Amino acid sequence: MTSLTLKRLSVFALPLATFAALSTAAQAQEWTPTRSIEFVAPANPGGGWDTLVRTVSRVIQQEGLADENFAAINVPGGGGAVAWAQIARDSGNPHKLFATSPPLILVPLAGASRYDHTDFTPVARLITDYSIILVPADSEYETINDLMTALEANPNLSVGGGSAPGSMDHISVAGLASAAGLDASSVNYIPFSGGGDAMTNLMGGHIEAVVTGAGEAVGQLGEGSQIRALGVSAPERIGGGLADVPTYQEQDIDYTFDIWRGVMGTPDMPAEAVAYYEDLFAEMLETDAWRDASEQLGWINAYQNSEEFGAFLDGQQEQFSDVLSELGLLRQ
Amino acid sequence: MDALNNLMYGFGIALEPINIAYVFAGVFAGTIIGMLPGLGPISALALMIPITFAMEPSSGLILMAGVYYGAIFGGSTSSILLNAPGVAGTVATSFDGYPMAKQGLAGKALAIAAYSSFIGGTVSIVFLMLVAPLLSKVAVSFGPAEYFALMVLGLTAVVSLSDKSLVKGLIAAVVGVIISIVGIDMQTGTERFTFGSAHLLDGIDFLVVALGIFALAEVFYMLLRGGGGKEVPRNVIGSLKLSRGEVKQIAGPISRSSVLGFFTGVLPGAGATIGSFLGYSMEKRIAKDGDTFGKGNIKGVAAPEAANNAACTGSFVPLLTLGVPGSGTTAVLLGALLVMGVTPGPMMLEQRPDVFWGVIASMYIGNLFLLVLNLPLIPLIAKILDLPRPLLLSLILIFCMIGVYGMSFSVFDLLLLLGFGLIGLGMRLFGFPAAPLILALILGNIMEESMRRALQISGGDWSIFIDKPISLALLVVALLSLTLPLFKKRSKKVDASTAK
Numbered sequence: 001m002t003s004l005t006l007k008r009l010s011v012f013a014l015p016l017a018t019f020a021a022l023s024t025a026a027q028a029q030e031w032t033p034t035r036s037i038e039f040v041a042p043a044n045p046g047g048g049w050d051t052l053v054r055t056v057s058r059v060i061q062q063e064g065l066a067d068e069n070f071a072a073i074n075v076p077g078g079g080g081a082v083a084w085a086q087i088a089r090d091s092g093n094p095h096k097l098f099a100t101s102p103p104l105i106l107v108p109l110a111g112a113s114r115y116d117h118t119d120f121t122p123v124a125r126l127i128t129d130y131s132i133i134l135v136p137a138d139s140e141y142e143t144i145n146d147l148m149t150a151l152e153a154n155p156n157l158s159v160g161g162g163s164a165p166g167s168m169d170h171i172s173v174a175g176l177a178s179a180a181g182l183d184a185s186s187v188n189y190i191p192f193s194g195g196g197d198a199m200t201n202l203m204g205g206h207i208e209a210v211v212t213g214a215g216e217a218v219g220q221l222g223e224g225s226q227i228r229a230l231g232v233s234a235p236e237r238i239g240g241g242l243a244d245v246p247t248y249q250e251q252d253i254d255y256t257f258d259i260w261r262g263v264m265g266t267p268d269m270p271a272e273a274v275a276y277y278e279d280l281f282a283e284m285l286e287t288d289a290w291r292d293a294s295e296q297l298g299w300i301n302a303y304q305n306s307e308e309f310g311a312f313l314d315g316q317q318e319q320f321s322d323v324l325s326e327l328g329l330l331r332q
Numbered sequence: 333m334d335a336l337n338n339l340m341y342g343f344g345i346a347l348e349p350i351n352i353a354y355v356f357a358g359v360f361a362g363t364i365i366g367m368l369p370g371l372g373p374i375s376a377l378a379l380m381i382p383i384t385f386a387m388e389p390s391s392g393l394i395l396m397a398g399v400y401y402g403a404i405f406g407g408s409t410s411s412i413l414l415n416a417p418g419v420a421g422t423v424a425t426s427f428d429g430y431p432m433a434k435q436g437l438a439g440k441a442l443a444i445a446a447y448s449s450f451i452g453g454t455v456s457i458v459f460l461m462l463v464a465p466l467l468s469k470v471a472v473s474f475g476p477a478e479y480f481a482l483m484v485l486g487l488t489a490v491v492s493l494s495d496k497s498l499v500k501g502l503i504a505a506v507v508g509v510i511i512s513i514v515g516i517d518m519q520t521g522t523e524r525f526t527f528g529s530a531h532l533l534d535g536i537d538f539l540v541v542a543l544g545i546f547a548l549a550e551v552f553y554m555l556l557r558g559g560g561g562k563e564v565p566r567n568v569i570g571s572l573k574l575s576r577g578e579v580k581q582i583a584g585p586i587s588r589s590s591v592l593g594f595f596t597g598v599l600p601g602a603g604a605t606i607g608s609f610l611g612y613s614m615e616k617r618i619a620k621d622g623d624t625f626g627k628g629n630i631k632g633v634a635a636p637e638a639a640n641n642a643a644c645t646g647s648f649v650p651l652l653t654l655g656v657p658g659s660g661t662t663a664v665l666l667g668a669l670l671v672m673g674v675t676p677g678p679m680m681l682e683q684r685p686d687v688f689w690g691v692i693a694s695m696y697i698g699n700l701f702l703l704v705l706n707l708p709l710i711p712l713i714a715k716i717l718d719l720p721r722p723l724l725l726s727l728i729l730i731f732c733m734i735g736v737y738g739m740s741f742s743v744f745d746l747l748l749l750l751g752f753g754l755i756g757l758g759m760r761l762f763g764f765p766a767a768p769l770i771l772a773l774i775l776g777n778i779m780e781e782s783m784r785r786a787l788q789i790s791g792g793d794w795s796i797f798i799d800k801p802i803s804l805a806l807l808v809v810a811l812l813s814l815t816l817p818l819f820k821k822r823s824k825k826v827d828a829s830t831a832k
Contacts (some may be wrong), residue, residue: 078533155792164521196656200600206475219655219675296673
């Protein structure tokens with residue numbers, strides 16, 4: 001099936017490439033890359049950042065959107081901290097970008113990185129995923145409110161997630177509890193080594209609920225599944241395989257949580273270069289190849305340009321530090 | 333029979349000329365990747381995602397699966413010849429494989445590794461085919477308490493792995509646990525033993541330690557001994573043929589380790605490395621000539637090799653039937669499948685039987701290819717031992733350094749490698765066994781995390797470990813395996829003294 005769509009795509013690829021070349025030529029008076037762009041995933045191959053970097057590089061190349069190559073580079077370590085420290089030293093380099101998401105804010109807040117989002121240049125927010133709460137198919141909890149009531153009555157009730165305390169999954173469920181009128185620290189959050197690990201433990205009945213990314217869970221839900229979803233953190237229902245899952249807001253808990261992903265550049269990246277990349281990514285999000293890829297990966301386009309993205313990040317930092325301080329995990 | 337029909341259907345897909353080509357390309361690339369220390373299947377598969385994107389999903393998975401089990405198959409080669417494990421799953425193979433090579437039996441060791449891998453792989457494909465959907469229940473039955481008990485059982489092998497001095501073995505094991513603790517603690521986010529260095533936040537990679545303590549330490553040791561080069565007989569690779577007696581000897585270990593390895597692989601938290609250690613220590617314990625393990629016993633090559641290949645195939649059970657990856661490598665495979673538009677999980681058998689059965693059928697073909705490909709290559713590859721000593725030693729050094737650097741692109745890791753090489757040398761000079769350290773390093777982290785997770789779930793109540801039947805059973809077995817040898821030893825001593 002995939003190969004069919006691709007063949008179909010290649011018919012369009014040539015005219016598209018010409019068009020892209022023309023349109024980049026039009027902006028070229030300002031700034032264009034003069035050598036290949038290092039696109040850093042601050043993690044090992046296989047994770048969320050890596051997938052983003054590789055997919056972006058591939059789509060840009062496939063659709064001929066840029067004259068220069070986007071080279072995917074993995075710089076793992078410290079949940080991103082090693083890469084950030086490296087990039088922070090490369091001030092003003094217009095040929096270096098990196099993939100980013102909430103850890104860029106959470107890791108420094110937890111005191112594990114000297115650099116935070118204000119040290120880098122926001123380029124564009126690209127996509128978002130949402131957080132989802134899952135329970136076993138035969139669980140007694142039918143709505144998110146059932147779960148919250150149970151949490152209030154039994155603070156020992158175990159909610160698993162795929163990352164360390166104080167990181168994305170934990171913040172999203174603690175924030176939810178807080179919005180539902182409970183104490184954020186009343187969630188007995190059990191960290192597992194990944195969303196998949198947490199879900200296996202849920203299926204085996206070792207824990208009561210799991211909080212994870214909606215994109216990661218979508219393949220697990222549906223007919224014949226051993227698990228079921230109580231709610232998503234989106235402002236409105238996500239389509240596709242998750243169309244039946246109500247939002248928290250629908251269930252009278254005024255709370256949303258974005259697992260956003262975007263691109264940032266080196267400190268003090270020249271404004272012309274930022275403008276070039278902003279346009280490039282905006283254009284990329286409209287291509288068929290991107291649409292196909294993001295559909296399969298469960299990504300939802302959520303473009304913001306450099307300025308909007310910067311302001312959004314400031315807001316996120318505020319929101320996260322509130323939850324973290326309620327949890328007693330703020331270390332700054 | 334249903335499974336037979338499905339298998340025929342699978343072969344229909346796997347035997348398409350293009351897919352045969354993919355299986356071949358996959359296992360060939362995998363063998364090479366596996367042989368090179370450090371370069372593991374994870375990074376190779378991640379790099380392949382863009383290539384497979386445009387492929388038919390069944391072909392894509394056939395190719396990538398081939399790389400994965402091919403790498404485990406090929407990883408034994410460098411373990412045996414150079415004492416430098418090619419992939420984490422083949423560390424245990426070097427315990428007896430390398431001594432065999434030193435005795436001029438490299439050919440035989442490699443042949444045994446190939447046969448055991450082939451049988452381990454094939455046996456577990458049969459299991460995968462017949463009972464995969466049922467096994468998804470086994471995969472989820474292991475929660476934190478059960479994993480803790482399993483790791484305790486695994487750690488009891490320290491006793492059998494520390495041949496001469498139990499105290500030295502225990503010291504090595506404690507050092508292994510300490511190394512496994514380095515990094516950010518998963519449960520609290522606290523940094524442990526990082527000394528403020530960002531490079532240590534993610535902990536120390538297992539292969540850095542293994543390559544340092546085995547391969548590099550061996551290089552240093554040979555240098556120290558003045559490069560006399562008397563240990564490896566020149567131009568002697570030895571015969572590949574096994575005598576009837578030898579076949580009889582390894583038949584038991586291979587079949588037991590195949591089954592054990594498969595079930596270890598099915599557990600999402602275990603995998604090929606743990607499987608191979610469990611297989612090795614089980615055989616060492618039940619063998620009558622257990623004390624010759626570590627000195628070039630053929631059973632010590634057969635058991636871990638059968639187990640790691642069986643575990644590799646077993647790890648496809650949670651991936652395909654539950655859609656959850658059990659290891660870093662299967663996580664990349666899961667990502668690749670999603671990109672190709674296939675969602676592994678309970679519905680996969682119905683929605684994409686072509687992918688499911690196609691891959692299973694291709695594994696039979698791939699394992700056969702691996703055997704046919706590897707056997708004739710053995711004399712060629714083993715020629716590396718004919719290199720002049722200075723060349724061979726520098727080659728091992730270069731392989732290890734490229735491998736480590738290729739994993740992390742970090743110079744810091746190269747220094748760590750060097751450090752562990754020196755530690756390994758010290759351990760050799762003072763008679764500390766390396767195997768318990770490596771075992772504790774693999775198991776320590778999972779054991780600690782599982783224990784704390786279990787206690788967090790139970791609200792601090794330790795009875796969770798004996799309330800759960802699987803956990804209780806594993807702990808009882810662990811206790812027995814520690815106490816029974818004591819009785820045995822005692823009765824032996826009594827025998828000996830009465831004989832005197």
